Amino acid sequence: xxxxxxxxxxRLQDGTAKIVTADQMPAxxxxxxxxxxxxxxxxxxxxxxxxxxxxxxxxxxxxxxPPIKMERIWLNDVEGYGGLAAVDTYIGATMQSETRGERxxxxxxxxxxxxxxxxxxxxxxxxSDCYPRRSITTELTIDDLNQAIMVNPRNAYxxxxxxxxxxxxxxxxxxxxxxxxxxxxxxxxAGTLNPICNDPNFRLIxxxxxxxxxxxxxxxxxxxxxxxxxxxFGTLMTTGDMKDMSSDFIRAAIMxxxxxxxxxxxxxxxxxxDIDVVRATAVRDEDIMISIRDYGVPSRNRPAVRKVSYxxxxxxxxxxxxxxxxxxxxxxxxxxxxxxxxLKDWLDQGQMTLSLPTRYIDTARISRPMRExxxxxxxxxxxxxxxIMVKEDEEIQLAAKKLxxxxxxxxxxxxxxxxxxxIVTTFDIxxxxxxxxxxxxxxxxxxxxxxxxxxxxxxxxxxxxxxxHHISALPVVDAKGCCIALLHASDLGRLITSxxxxx
Amino acid sequence: xxxLVTFYDKGTNPIxxxxxxxxxxxxxxxxxxxxxxxGEALVDVPDDACHIVGEALxxxxxxxxxxxxxxxxxxxxxxxxxxxxxxxxxxxxxxxDDWMIVTDxxxxxxxxxxxxACPHQALxxxx
Ligand code: SF4
Ligand code: SF4
Numbered sequence: 101x102x103x104x105x106x107x108x109x110x111r112l113q114d115g116t117a118k119i120v121t122a123d124q125m126p127a128x129x130x131x132x133x134x135x136x137x138x139x140x141x142x143x144x145x146x147x148x149x150x151x152x153x154x155x156x157x158x159x160x161x162x163x164x165x166p167p168i169k170m171e172r173i174w175l176n177d178v179e180g181y182g183g184l185a186a187v188d189t190y191i192g193a194t195m196q197s198e199t200r201g202e203r204x205x206x207x208x209x210x211x212x213x214x215x216x217x218x219x220x221x222x223x224x225x226x227x228s229d230c231y232p233r234r235s236i237t238t239e240l241t242i243d244d245l246n247q248a249i250m251v252n253p254r255n256a257y258x259x260x261x262x263x264x265x266x267x268x269x270x271x272x273x274x275x276x277x278x279x280x281x282x283x284x285x286x287x288x289x290a291g292t293l294n295p296i297c298n299d300p301n302f303r304l305i306x307x308x309x310x311x312x313x314x315x316x317x318x319x320x321x322x323x324x325x326x327x328x329x330x331x332x333f334g335t336l337m338t339t340g341d342m343k344d345m346s347s348d349f350i351r352a353a354i355m356x357x358x359x360x361x362x363x364x365x366x367x368x369x370x371x372x373x374d375i376d377v378v379r380a381t382a383v384r385d386e387d388i389m390i391s392i393r394d395y396g397v398p399s400r401n402r403p404a405v406r407k408v409s410y411x412x413x414x415x416x417x418x419x420x421x422x423x424x425x426x427x428x429x430x431x432x433x434x435x436x437x438x439x440x441x442x443l444k445d446w447l448d449q450g451q452m453t454l455s456l457p458t459r460y461i462d463t464a465r466i467s468r469p470m471r472e473x474x475x476x477x478x479x480x481x482x483x484x485x486x487x488i489m490v491k492e493d494e495e496i497q498l499a500a501k502k503l504x505x506x507x508x509x510x511x512x513x514x515x516x517x518x519x520x521x522x523i524v525t526t527f528d529i530x531x532x533x534x535x536x537x538x539x540x541x542x543x544x545x546x547x548x549x550x551x552x553x554x555x556x557x558x559x560x561x562x563x564x565x566x567x568x569h570h571i572s573a574l575p576v577v578d579a580k581g582c583c584i585a586l587l588h589a590s591d592l593g594r595l596i597t598s599x600x601x602x603x
Numbered sequence: 604x605x606x607l608v609t610f611y612d613k614g615t616n617p618i619x620x621x622x623x624x625x626x627x628x629x630x631x632x633x634x635x636x637x638x639x640x641x642g643e644a645l646v647d648v649p650d651d652a653c654h655i656v657g658e659a660l661x662x663x664x665x666x667x668x669x670x671x672x673x674x675x676x677x678x679x680x681x682x683x684x685x686x687x688x689x690x691x692x693x694x695x696x697x698x699x700d701d702w703m704i705v706t707d708x709x710x711x712x713x714x715x716x717x718x719x720a721c722p723h724q725a726l727x728x729x730x
Contacts, residue, residue: 149682151722276686277720284689351682353722361722363682416688416698428689430722432682434702 101138101374108142108371109453117142119369119447121440122293122381129382137378143447143454144381146295147312147367147439150288150431151353153274154254154325155362156192157210157342160246161221163187168233170223174198175209177222186231190251193352193362205360207352210250213242214314214345248342250313254324256366258296258334259390262287262413264405264425267396268549269568272357276430278395282405285392285418285427290436291385291410295368296334298381304370305336306457312367312443313340314350317452320368322459328467338366349439363432367439369447371454385411392418398561400469479562480555482592483576483585489514492521492543496532499542503529510573512583513546520575520583522546552577553587563592604653605633605670607713608660611641618663619644625659628652633712645670645712673711673728674718676704680725687717687726 111117120128122144129137159180161170169186173179177199180189195206212219218239227234242248264285265271265278272278276286291297299305307322318340327335349365370381391404408418414433417424446452489512490499499511503526511529513522524546532538532545553562553574562574566589576585610618623630628648635644648656657667674695683704687696693710696717717726 150684272719276722277690277716279690286686286689351723354724355722356719363722426689428687429685432684432702434683437702 101135103138103142103371103373105371105373105454105456108373111142112447112453113450115448115450117447119143119145119444121437121444122146122298122370122383123437123440125298125378125381126292126384129378134375134378134382137382138372138375141372141378143444144298144370144372144377145367145440145443145447146290146298146370147293147365147436147441147443148256148290148295148431149349149365149435149439150290150363151274151355151361152252152255152364152366153194153361155210155250155252155364156190156206157248157250158184158188158190159248161187161189161240161244162246164233164236164238166233167231168223168225168236169228169231170225170236172224174222175206175219176204176212177220178204178206178209180206182223194360196359202354202357202359205352205354207360207362210342210362211347211350211352213245213248214342214350215347216241216243242343245343249339250318250342250345251321251337251339252313252324252364253337254326254335255338255364256295256324256336256368257289258294258300258329258332259291259388259410260288260333261390261404262392262408262427263395264392264420265396266394266405269396269551271395272355273395274355274358274361275395276355276428282420282423282425285413285420285425286430287390287410287413287427288430289390289410290431290433291388291414292383293433293436293440294388295366295370296336297383297388298370299368299377300329300332300334300380301376302329302334302457302461302463303376303380304373304456305368306460308458309368309455310452311338311340311369312349312365312439312446313338313345314342314364314366315346315348315442316340316342316344317446320457323461323465326467327461327465329461329463330466333467334461336366349435365435365439367443369443369452369454371456385409385414392420398564476558476560478555479553479557479559479576479587482559483555483587484591485585487512487575487583487586489583490524490542491516492541492546494542496529496540496542496545497536499524500529500533508586510575510586512550512575512586513542514583519581520550520552520577522548523550523575550575552583554578555584559592562587566592604648604650605673606646606648606653606657606660607668607670608644608646608665609641609667610643610663610665618660618665619646621663622656622659625662626652626655628656630656634714670713673708673713674706674726675708675729676706677725677727680723681721682723682725684722687721690720691717 180191193207197204263275321337324335351363393402572589574587575583631647
């Protein structure tokens with residue numbers, strides 16, 4: 101049996117179409133069989149609601165008097181793109197405010213507009229014969245804009261690998277707070293409700309297909325950036341009118357130490373044309389597998405700790421090396437359901453017509469990493485190999501003398517085998533020498549939990565360690581755990597200037 | 604009932620242990636931060652003994668405040684994502700049958716970890 105899209109649209113108009121949410125499909129197919137489900141169900145609605153950093157909107161302000169060609173543009177102190185002729189900008193969700201840092205960003209500007217709050221526009225220009233004005237400051241609400249069109253380059257990831265952290269430091273990432281020593285697992289995505297998971301071969305989802313975007317009716321533009329369908333990580337570029345959106349389905353958020361991001365609600369109605377659609381929409385959380393990756397390794401190739409299904413992640417805990425590790429979701433399954441149900445309401449009320457793609461999405465695409473033509477600088481290039489060390493059994497007085505002689509602030513501490521076992525600073529030593537009668541040894545005052553780097557580590561990663569731990573030097577260790585050099589923050593500072601944020 | 608105890612005597616004076624001896628009430632220390640010049644501890648005591656324990660601690664030189672409520676959640680901001688669930692050491696947060704977040708504030712020890720972890724700034728702790 102095959103149902104045409106026209107037949108389904110006819111039923112939607114007559115009010116006779118049967119519409120279900122994607123989470124109900126597995127049970128329906130189980131009960132009625134595939135043929136039965138095909139006869140019974142006309143449309144399956146999907147939904148997802150989570151952090152979609154690659155989002156933003158085109159805004160048109162109209163012309164001022166005298167007119168200005170806006171070249172640098174700020175909305176509530178968040179910079180928008182200024183390369184779109186005179187009176188347009190693109191505001192991106194993750195751009196941070198120049199005055200409020202990570203507490204406010206492009207995502208908040210978008211939410212403020214959607215909530216009809218006034219937003220301050222500030223712009224500058226060099227001036228021209230046709231656009232004489234040099235600067236402008238004005239307050240606008242979304243009603244004052246000619247257009248506010250959301251266009252999100254990368255939305256609705258088919259699935260997303262989960263995150264854990266095997267290192268011994270607490271990490272704040274775009275995947276949320278990751279506790280040290282595999283203390284938790286964080287994941288994102290709606291599993292069985294996810295739009296692309298219900299159409300993994302992109303038979304129904306493609307350019308021009310209507311969707312729910314942030315509470316408005318929008319459409320799929322086409323494949324999203326980083327789209328990697330052949331490995332199961334497809335994405336979509338989406339668009340919709342911000343003037344029709346609601347903050348129930350568009351929410352600004354802040355990932356601590358990462359910055360602003362936008363939570364977006366997206367849902368796509370899928371017409372049940374044939375058995376293949378029935379099979380695809382019967383997908384269960386158990387069927388959707390992802391890897392849990394170790395964010396303790398600061399590399400693009402974060403090692404996979406194990407494979408896991410969304411069903412396991414949603415159960416609240418996952419077994420790792422014999423231990424039950426608690427899971428947290430970053431996306432909201434509750435709101436994903438709300439999206440799918442809202443979409444069903446729209447269809448039930450005949451407010452939406454379905455269509456097939458006007459252009460199909462490539463299912464064989466694979467996303468490649470960046471080609472780099474310049475080598476990154478490694479720790480070995482700037483580390484200081486003239487490092488003075490002390491033995492853990494040495495007396496404090498001796499260590500103090502070494503510190504004075506070498507003008508060093510940090511002394512790596514070795515055991516008898518030459519391995520790094522701790523570090524002492526001038527401050528630790530000076531505290532200890534106040535009480536010479538206590539006969540303290542280096543090992544009594546040293547810090548044992550030493551943060552280290554390696555000679556072949558990129559300097560940006562070392563810089564992140566220094567900043568994260570508020571320290572000013574890192575011992576460089578070799579494969580055997582011996583300290584071979586010191587990396588000083590002052591040497592790094594000369595090389596890394598554009599880290600921003602932390603003045 | 605929970606008491607927040609602040610003391611300033613370099614941690615050499617074991618005032619919580621003394622308060623236990625003075626009052627005969629068992630005190631459960633839920634969280635303690637002690638550095639070289641001052642310390643802070645969150646302790647749990649039976650409701651009916653709250654007053655005498657508080658007085659005993661004050662006699663020993665500590666500031667004592669009753670902690671009325673733990674973490675509080677702004678329902679307009681919360682999207683029921685669940686990012687707070689796995690990072691809370693006391694399992695204060697959980698999903699109900701409708702995937703809505705529910706909180707059990709009584710278990711909260713005011714560590715503050717969830718305040719930073721919530722992407723929607725929905726959580727605050729006050730005491
Ligand atoms: S992390 Fe924040 S928004 Fe998410 S469920 Fe917890 S309180 Fe709600
Ligand atoms: S303050 Fe700490 S104990 Fe209380 S709810 Fe937040 S994470 Fe849990």
